[in-house]
Each structure stands twice: as structure tokens, then as C-alpha cells.
Amino acid sequence: MFRNLVKILEPFRNQLLWRARVGSAADGGGSAYERNCASKEQQLSQTLKRSLPGITYVSVEDISGGCGAMFEVNVEAKEFIGLSRVKQHRLVTETLKSEIAEMHGIRIHTAVPGAADK
Template sequence: MLSCKGSLTSTMMSAVRTLRVHGVRRCLATQTDGEVRIAKILKEKFPSASALRVVDISGGCGAMYEIHIESSEFKGKRTVQQHQLVNQALKEEIQGMHGLRIFTDVPKD
């Protein structure tokens, strides 16, 4: 299995970045354009988010993402309501996706 340690050429790094199928994780040193775009939208929609992680789990093609977001804006809302807020924020982007995994949480005080 490839790891992120050591010296990698840009071609090798590009290949490593795309590995994320069937449990193989890719190096997260750089983000895909889709990950950056989605993270930007969520940061704007949830400015009080204390944690945010967006991962392209489709192998880099942008068809499926996993989102982990922790925000005080979710306080008092059921999980389904929290997910609805994320879905609403990403309404335009979701149209071009195959799937989306959402994990939400409220910061611990």
C-alpha cells in the first residue's frame, strides 16, 4: 500500500491522491477542486462551524462526497433537520452528484 511518507513525484502524488476506493485512502495533503468548492459554500452558510471536512470519496471525479461538519447552528435540531440544512446549502452542487454522506454534530461545550 502506498503511503504519504517519503518523496513522491507529481505523477505519483496525483495517483496517490485518487486512491479512495474500497477502503484505500488517498493522501489528503491537497484537496480536489470539488472539495474546495463545497467547503467554501459550507463555510459561508455555517460561519460558526468549529470543524469542517469535505472528502471526495468517488476517486477524484466529484460524483460522491463525504462531509463532516460541527456547528452550533445545529443545536436543538434533530439529525434529519441538520442534514436538511446541509442539503439546502449544497442544493446546486448536489444536482451533479451521485451521492452524499453527511455527518453533523454540535460542538461540545
């Protein structure tokens, strides 16, 4: 139940953190660097959503202090049902292969929908 509450509040948390970090960059203001950080997170999320249409939850966060070198990705998708954790991660890394080539590192957390409710 707590996980469901966290999942519901996650978009609000991400939006508040993003606005605090980027400030007016969301409105086209701020430096190109700030706009790039925000757009990279959005780009990674959109790539995952296009490739894995069964996604029920996705969160991408720049954990490199804003430089875009390292990201933490949390994905819950129906495509993971019946797959081992390694195969789930391979599916994500294959989807983000070209983006990962430009990064210093990535943390991936995957889950099957409803697995926490059991």
C-alpha cells in the first residue's frame, strides 16, 4: 500500500524537484545546460515508453548533480512478466543503448506490475 502511495505521489515529487533544480528553464528560460538536463530525462522516459508500451510506471532522474552523466531509471512494465531481473535490465539497456553510450553510468531498477502487492 505504501508503494502505491509513493507511486501516486512520484510525479508531483519529480515535478517539484525538477522545478527547484531547473527553475525557469522549464519555460524556455535558464541556460542551455539546464534545459538539456531536463530534456534528457524526458527523452529517456519517452524512449522507454515508445519501446515498452506496457509500462505502468517510469521515473528517470539525473543523479550526477545536473551534468547529465549518470541517471537512475525505475521502470515497472508488463513486458517484464516471466523474465529474470537480468533479462529485465537487458531489455532496458537495449532500449537505451545509444543514450547509454553517452553516459558515465546508469542505475536501473525494474519491477513487474503488482509484484509488490502480493
